[in-house]
Amino acid sequence: MSTYVVGDIQGCLQPLTCLLENVHFNPDKDVLWSVGDIVNRGPESLESLRFLYRMRDNLIVVLGNHDLHLLAIAAGVRRPSRSDTFDEILNAPDRQELLEWLAQQPLIHHQYNHTLVHAGIPPQWTLTQAIGYASEVEAALRGVHSAEFLGAMYGNEPAVWTEDLSGTTRLRVITNYLTRMRYCTSAGGLDLQSKGSSPAFDTVNSDNQKVDAWFNHRERKTATDRILFGHWASIAGQTNNPNAIGLDTGCVWNGTMSLYHLESGEVTCCACQDGMCQDQPVTAES
Secondary structure (H helix, E strand, O other), X not given: OOEEEEOOOOOOHHHHHHHHHHOOOOOXXXXXXXXXXXXXOOOOHHHHHHHHHHOHHHEEEOOOHHHHHHHHHHOOOOXXXXXXXXXXXXXXXXXXXXXXXXXXXXXXXXEOOEEEEOOOXXXXXXXXXXXHHHHHHHHHHHXXXXXXXXXXXXXOOOOOOOOOOXXXXXXXXXXXXXXXXXXXXXXXXXXXXXXXXXXXXXXXXOOOEEOEEHHHOOOOOOOOOEEEXXXXXXXXXXXXXOOEEEOXXXXXXXXXXXXXXXXXXXXXXXXXXXXXXXXXOEEEEO
């Protein structure tokens, strides 16, 4: 049995199937982990969702911000943006089945001394805390008031966590940490504006501390935990940190799609153009 972890798919199904064929993925015994953002922007969002749904017995997926955005639009609490590519899903005959399955997926998965999360874990949380806080959002997604949560999850405030937060405000900041975070301060003050390989700002005004990539803060409480994440195409998987394994290498932006072999640490990549694999996949140690 092997476990493979794929970076952001974002509707680019053909590169994923190309990578799985290249590593001789065996659905009878192997398992695929996905860092989330299954859908949006790429050419085959519906087929990507269907593909993963069909292999759900051999799949672990955590939700990304695009997956949550799809659920909000489907619930009627958010309008799609011009760049969204959800129409095929929303008009599909199996829409309900697919979306109900998607809403049941976690925000964090921990197994084999690895933690799977879409964006990351803020410096001030332990792994146990992160899993506990994620469960609050998961319960909201699966509950009878899920539409209320989905409608209220948008926004950048509050920019930092405090334990006394409650209601949808509390759920929003948890969701932002786990599915949208790139840069923050050592105290967890979020900079959700910066998306490039360096921050647009030197400080966050709320606590006047230096902003850095969430995984660069030396005192973060998960520094010794091995974390697999996506969401950050602009760094192309480069973290300079053996315990922070970035797997969003920008397939949908004509970068590459990456498949990480959990047992060996090998990464297999294929160059992508318009959501299609362009070259023979290449494997190298991470």
